[in-house]
Amino acid sequence: MALSLTVNGDRLASTADPATPLVDILREELHLTGAKPVCREGFCGACMVLIDGKPTPSCLTPAALADGCEIQTVEGLATHGQLNRIQAALDASDAVQCGMCFPGMVVSLTHLLTTRPDATREDIRAALTGNICRCTGYERIIDATLLALATK
Amino acid sequence: MSDVSATMDLRRRDAADKLRGRTRYTADRYLPGMLHAAVLRASVPSGRIVRLDTSRAARMPGVRAIVTDADAPGMMGIGIADHPLFARDLIHYDGEPLAAIAATTLAQAQAALAAIEVEIEPLPAALTMADALAPDAPLVHPNWRDYEVLFEGGAREGNVAWEATVVRGDVDAAFARPDVEIVESSFRVGRQNHVALEPRAVVASYEDGRFHIETSTQAPWGIRNATARLLGVPASQVRVTVPPVGGGFGLKFDLGVEPFAALLARASGRPVRLVNSREEEMLTCLFRENADIRIRSAVTREGEIVGREAVVLMDCGAYGGEQIFLTTMTAHTLGGNYRLGSVRLVSRAVYTNTTPNGAFRCCNGVYNTFALERHTDEIAARIGMDPLLFRRRNVLGDKDLGATGQVFQADVLGPMLDRMDTLRDAATMPPGRSDGRLYGRATTVGTWFVFVGPSAATVNMNADGTATLVTSGVEIGSGSMMQALPQIVASTLGIAPESVIVRAADTDAAGYDVGVGGGRTTVSLGAASLSAAQEVRTKLLKVASDMIEAAPEDLVMREGRIEIAGAPGSGRTVTEVATRAQALGGPISGTGAFTGAGVPAMPGCVAGHFIDAIDIPVFAVHDCEVAVDPETGHVEVLNYRVVQDVGRALNPRAIHGQIQGGVVQGLGYALHEEATIGSNGRVCQTGFETYRVPLALDVVPVEISLYEGAPSMGPLGTKGAGEVPILNVGAAVACAVANATGKRVQELPLTPPRVLELLLDRKRDLDLPHIAETWSDNLVRPHKTPQGNA
Numbered sequence: 028m029a030l031s032l033t034v035n036g037d038r039l040a041s042t043a044d045p046a047t048p049l050v051d052i053l054r055e056e057l058h059l060t061g062a063k064p065v066c067r068e069g070f071c072g073a074c075m076v077l078i079d080g081k082p083t084p085s086c087l088t089p090a091a092l093a094d095g096c097e098i099q100t101v102e103g104l105a106t107h108g109q110l111n112r113i114q115a116a117l118d119a120s121d122a123v124q125c126g127m128c129f130p131g132m133v134v135s136l137t138h139l140l141t142t143r144p145d146a147t148r149e150d151i152r153a154a155l156t157g158n159i160c161r162c163t164g165y166e167r168i169i170d171a172t173l174l175a176l177a178t179k
Numbered sequence: 180m181s182d183v184s185a186t187m188d189l190r191r192r193d194a195a196d197k198l199r200g201r202t203r204y205t206a207d208r209y210l211p212g213m214l215h216a217a218v219l220r221a222s223v224p225s226g227r228i229v230r231l232d233t234s235r236a237a238r239m240p241g242v243r244a245i246v247t248d249a250d251a252p253g254m255m256g257i258g259i260a261d262h263p264l265f266a267r268d269l270i271h272y273d274g275e276p277l278a279a280i281a282a283t284t285l286a287q288a289q290a291a292l293a294a295i296e297v298e299i300e301p302l303p304a305a306l307t308m309a310d311a312l313a314p315d316a317p318l319v320h321p322n323w324r325d326y327e328v329l330f331e332g333g334a335r336e337g338n339v340a341w342e343a344t345v346v347r348g349d350v351d352a353a354f355a356r357p358d359v360e361i362v363e364s365s366f367r368v369g370r371q372n373h374v375a376l377e378p379r380a381v382v383a384s385y386e387d388g389r390f391h392i393e394t395s396t397q398a399p400w401g402i403r404n405a406t407a408r409l410l411g412v413p414a415s416q417v418r419v420t421v422p423p424v425g426g427g428f429g430l431k432f433d434l435g436v437e438p439f440a441a442l443l444a445r446a447s448g449r450p451v452r453l454v455n456s457r458e459e460e461m462l463t464c465l466f467r468e469n470a471d472i473r474i475r476s477a478v479t480r481e482g483e484i485v486g487r488e489a490v491v492l493m494d495c496g497a498y499g500g501e502q503i504f505l506t507t508m509t510a511h512t513l514g515g516n517y518r519l520g521s522v523r524l525v526s527r528a529v530y531t532n533t534t535p536n537g538a539f540r541c542c543n544g545v546y547n548t549f550a551l552e553r554h555t556d557e558i559a560a561r562i563g564m565d566p567l568l569f570r571r572r573n574v575l576g577d578k579d580l581g582a583t584g585q586v587f588q589a590d591v592l593g594p595m596l597d598r599m600d601t602l603r604d605a606a607t608m609p610p611g612r613s614d615g616r617l618y619g620r621a622t623t624v625g626t627w628f629v630f631v632g633p634s635a636a637t638v639n640m641n642a643d644g645t646a647t648l649v650t651s652g653v654e655i656g657s658g659s660m661m662q663a664l665p666q667i668v669a670s671t672l673g674i675a676p677e678s679v680i681v682r683a684a685d686t687d688a689a690g691y692d693v694g695v696g697g698g699r700t701t702v703s704l705g706a707a708s709l710s711a712a713q714e715v716r717t718k719l720l721k722v723a724s725d726m727i728e729a730a731p732e733d734l735v736m737r738e739g740r741i742e743i744a745g746a747p748g749s750g751r752t753v754t755e756v757a758t759r760a761q762a763l764g765g766p767i768s769g770t771g772a773f774t775g776a777g778v779p780a781m782p783g784c785v786a787g788h789f790i791d792a793i794d795i796p797v798f799a800v801h802d803c804e805v806a807v808d809p810e811t812g813h814v815e816v817l818n819y820r821v822v823q824d825v826g827r828a829l830n831p832r833a834i835h836g837q838i839q840g841g842v843v844q845g846l847g848y849a850l851h852e853e854a855t856i857g858s859n860g861r862v863c864q865t866g867f868e869t870y871r872v873p874l875a876l877d878v879v880p881v882e883i884s885l886y887e888g889a890p891s892m893g894p895l896g897t898k899g900a901g902e903v904p905i906l907n908v909g910a911a912v913a914c915a916v917a918n919a920t921g922k923r924v925q926e927l928p929l930t931p932p933r934v935l936e937l938l939l940d941r942k943r944d945l946d947l948p949h950i951a952e953t954w955s956d957n958l959v960r961p962h963k964t965p966q967g968n969a
Contacts, residue, residue, distance in 0.1 A: 061200020065376045068867060071376070071867060100200065102199060105199050117198055121191065121833065121836060123191060124657065124840065125424065126202055127377050129197050129198050133198055151875075153876060155875035159874065163840045163843075164881070165873075165874075165875040
C-alpha cells in the first residue's frame with residue numbers, strides 16, 4: 028500500500044517500505060536534501076523536520092509513522108522566497124559556516140520562536156541540546172535567536 | 180595598489196541557501212543513472228589475505244561493478260609511498276578496504292558486500308606505540324625498505340616510519356651546568372575525530388576517457404594527483420570539482436573515498452556515488468594522532484632556558500600519511516614560544532596496526548602546545564617564579580632565534596601578553612565562591628604558522644563590470660572564499676565585493692593549489708588573487724587613461740568608477756572601460772601566482788624536515804578560568820579569552836566566528852573527546868553516543884582581541900586566522916585545572932574519571948618506557964643533515 032505524505036503542503040505518494048526512514052524518502056525520492064542524515068541515531072539533529080508542527084529527527088522516524096501527517100522540511104520554511112525570522116537573523120549575524128547543521132538548527136529554532144517567545148539565553152542553549160554544530164561554537168546561533176526573538 | 184580598503188564587514192553569499200536547505204553538498208548530489216557504492220573492510224588489525232572471491236557477489240541483484248586491489252596498482256603517501264588503495268596481501272588495520280561494489284541501490288551494494296568470500300590468516304599486531312617500539316615487535320610493514328621514497332631526508336627503520344631531528348647548540352653542556360635546575364615532564368594525548376558533519380563523499384563519472392570526480396575535499400589537486408597515482412593513470416586524466424564542503428578541519432586534506440568511486444564509474448560506465456556512513460567516519464577518520472611526549476629543560480634560577488630536549492612519538496597508524504610530514508612541526512610548536520640557549524628535538528612517526536591518522540586543525544601543535552605549556556608551568560613552580568612572569572621573560576621577540584635557528588622578526592608575543600593583561604583586568608570580578616569547587620586560571624602562549632606553498636589565480640574582467648575569480652580554492656565553511664578573496668579583488672578593482680564572482684574549484688579551470696588548510700587560503704590564494712587583480716587593474720587603467728585623457732597614475736578605482744584622483748564623478752565607470760577594452764583588444768584578464776619565500780634555518784640544525792623554518796609565524800595567547808567539582812571530577816570552563824595574532828584582519832567578524840568555533844573544538848579535545856583503540860584493534864567509539872562533541876550547553880562566549888600589525892609576507896599584511904584558534908585550548912584548560920587542583924596534569928582529555936583519579940591521588944605518574952632515558956638512544960640514526968655539519 029502506498030504511503031501518503033504531505034510535505035511542505037504537497038500531497039505525495041511513495042511506494043517505499045513503510046519502515047524506510049523518513050529522511051531517506053525526503054532525500055532520495057523527493058530530492059529534498061535539506062535534511063541531512065549526519066548520524067542516523069537521533070543525536071545530531073541535522074535531519075530535523077516538523078511533523079504536525081513538532082520537531083522530529085527524520086532519521087529515526089519510519090515513513091509509515093508520518094503517513095497522513097503534515098511534514099515541513101527546511102525547504103518549506105522560507106515563504107515566497109523570503110527567509111523566515113530565524114533564517115534572516117542567522118544570515119544577518121554571519122552565523123553560518125559549513126552549513127551542514129543549519130537546516131536542523133533552523134527547524135528547531137523556528138519551532139522555538141513560535142512556542143517560546145520569552146525564551147532566555149539559557150532556554151535557547153537547552154533547546155539546542157539536540158542539534159550539534161562542529162564549526163561555530165554555538166554562541167552566534169544563540170545571539171541570532173535572541174535577535175530573532177526581539178524582531179517581532 | 181588599491182584605492183579602497185579591503186577590510187569589510189561582508190556577509191557570506193552562501194548563507195541564505197545554506198539556511199534554506201538548498202545547498203547541494205557532495206553527499207546531496209544525484210546524477211541520472213547514478214549507482215551507489217559500498218566498501219568491504221577488514222575486521223582484523225593484522226593478517227594475510229588467503230582468499231578473496233567476488234564471484235558470488237558479482238551475481239547478486241543490482242550489482243554493476245566490483246573492484247579490488249588488482250584494479251588499483253599504485254601506492255601513495257607523503258614522503259614514503261607505503262599506502263595502496265586496497266589491502267595488498269597484508270591487512271594492516273581493522274577497517275582496511277578489501278573491495279568496493281557499485282549497485283543500483285545502496286542496499287543492494289551492501290548485500291553484495293556480504294557475499295564476498297574472504298579468508299584471512301591473522302598475524303600478530305602492534306596496537307600501541309609501546310608495542311611497535313618493543314625490541315621484538317612485529318613489523319607493521321615487513322617490506323618497509325622496498326617502498327618508494329618521495330621525499331629524501333628522514334631516518335626510517337622498522338616501525339619508525341619517519342624520524343625528524345633538530346639540534347642547535349651544545350645541549351649536553353647546558354644540562355651539565357652547575358647553576359641549572361633540570362625539569363622533566365611527560366605527557367600523553369589520545370586521538371581526536373574531526374566529526375565533519377558531511378562525511379567524506381564523492382560522485383565520480385568516467386567521460387571521454389577521463390575521470391570526473393566531484394568530491395568533498397579541501398585539496399582538489401591533491402585528490403587529482405593521488406587518485407592518478409593509485410589508479411596508475413596520468414594525472415591529466417583526472418578532473419576534480421568541488422561542491423560546497425560540509426566541514427573539513429583537516430579530515431579532507433588527504434585522499435578519502437575518491438578512487439573507489441572513480442574505479443567503479445569506469446568499470447560500470449555509470450556515475451557512482453559513495454558516501455561514508457557515520458560509523459565508517461568514526462572508525463577510519465584520519466584522526467588527530469595520539470602522541471607520547473617527554474620534555475626536559477635546563478633552567479637557571481633566574482629563569483633562563485639554557486637547554487631543552489624532547490622526544491615526541493606520533494602514532495601514524497597503519498600508514499605514514501600526514502604524520503610523516505607532521506614530524507616537521509615539532510620544531511616549530513614544541514620548539515616555539517620561547518628563547519632557547521640550546522635545543523635538541525626528535526619527532527618520530529610510528530607505525531601501528533591501527534586505523535591511519537591524518538591532519539586535524541593545528542596538527543601536532545595542539546598537543547605539543549599542551550605539553551610545552553604544562554612543562555613551562557612546572558619549570559616556573561620549580562624555580563619559584565610566577566608563571567606569567569616566566570613567560571614574559573622568555574617569549575620569542577625581535578631577532579630571537581627559533582629552535583631551527585630562524586630569526587624571528589618583531590616583538591609580538593610580549594605585547595600580546597600585555598593585551599591579555601588588559602582584557603583580564605577589565606573583566607568584572609566574579610561573585611564570591613563558596614560552592615566547594617576548586618577554581619583555577621591560566622594564561623598560555625602558542626606558536627603556529629601559515630602553511631604557504633603554491634597557489635594560482637585568474638581574474639577575468641567581464642564587460643558588465645563584474646570580475647570572475649578562478650582558483651582551486653574550496654569553501655569548507657571558514658568563509659575565506661566567500662569573504663576574504665572577493666574582498667581583496669573588489670578593493671583592488673574598486674568594485675563592489677558582490678560584483679566579484681567566485682568560481683568553485685575545478686582542476687580543469689584553475690592552476691595548481693596545495694589545498695585549503697594550514698591557514699593558507701587568505702594568504703596564498705589571496706596573494707595569487709591580489710596579483711591577478713592588480714594585472715587587471717593595470718590593464719584597465721591603461722585603457723581608461725586613453726578614454727579620460729589622464730595619466731594612469733593620476734587615476735583611482737573606487738565605487739565602480741575609474742576617475743581622476745580628487746575629482747569624484749570624473750572619468751568613466753569600470754563597465755564602460757571594460758567594454759571598451761574588450762572591443763579594442765579583447766577581454767581583459769590577469770593571472771597571479773604565489774608560494775612561500777623560504778625563510779632560512781641555521782645550517783645543520785634540521786634533518787628530515789619538510790619545512791626547515793616558518794615563513795609566517797602566527798602567535799596566540801589564551802587565558803581561561805575553570806571550576807573543578809571535587810565530588811565528580813567535572814571541569815567547567817567559566818570564561819575564556821583569546822588574543823590572536825592575525826597580521827591584518829580583512830573581515831574581523833568572520834575571524835571572531837572562527838575563533839569561537841576553534842576554541843570550542845579545542846574544549847572538546849581538552850575535556851571529553853577521545854577515540855580509543857580496543858584490544859581487538861578497533862576504534863571503540865562508533866557514534867555520537869560514545870564520542871561526545873561539545874553541545875550548546877557546554878560552551879562559553881569567547882572574549883576576543885585581534886592583534887594586528889605583526890609583520891607578514893601575506894597579501895595586505897594578512898595571516899591565516901581560521902586554523903590557529905584551537906592551538907592552545909588544551910594547554911590553557913590543562914594548566915588551569917592543574918592550578919585549581921594542585922595536581923600534575925599529564926594527559927588529555929580531562930574527563931571526570933581522569934580528574935577524580937588526580938584528585939584522589941590514584942593516578943600514577945605517567946611512565947613512558949618506550950622513550951629511552953638518553954635522548955640520542957631514541958634515534959634510529961644520529962642527527963645528520965644534508966650539509967653534514969652539526
